[in-house]
Amino acid sequence: MNGFLKWIVITLTVVAAGVFIYAYANGGVFNKPLSPKDTVEFKLNELKLKVFYNRPSKRNRKIFGGLVAYNKVWRTGANEATTFKTNMPLKIGDTSLAKGSYTLWTIPNEEHWEVIFNSKQYPWGVDDAMKPMRNPDFDVINIEVPVIHLNKPVEQFTIAFDNSTDNLSLTMAWDIVKVIVPLK
Secondary structure: HHHHHHHHHHHHHHHHHHHHHHHHHHOOOOOOOOOOEEEEEEOOOOOOEEEEEEEEEEOOOOOEOEEEEOOOEEEOOOOOEEEEEOOOOOEEEEHHHHHHEEOOOOEEOOEEEEEEEEOOOOOEEEEOOOOOOHHHHHEEEEEEEEEEEEEEEEEEEEEEOEEEEOEEEEEEEEEEEEEEEEOO
């Protein structure tokens, strides 16, 4: 076998091994992930906000009070811990949030959610025992917001920014629940 042919065989073997390892680690090459990653950004003048999270789907499951337990810390999405970044100080409720990166945690309840901005970055949302990795010693803001019950379910967990009435807010919606976190 000549040298060029050997080089092609070795290259194809390495590529095939890489594709196999990737497919094994990610549940397949062509499968759509169950909780895809998403990034939401908001820009207004000098202000830049960014949220990175994973979007689980309802898939005919009972979400709040079922898959997501009431009165327990939730990683606010799936997989990695949800991150919130701001390049400028913000006011959330009556508390100031310095510019920087935070992880976003929630404690859902039937009538309200506790929304928590935590200054520590975590490699994943939960530990091996499926317990949230949040360390409350790093909580910077803890705000309670009311639950809005929707008439139509939201299939995939959604985080968005809303500035439609010149009142900036961070919204989270899934199933028949929506919460609004006011930002200034």
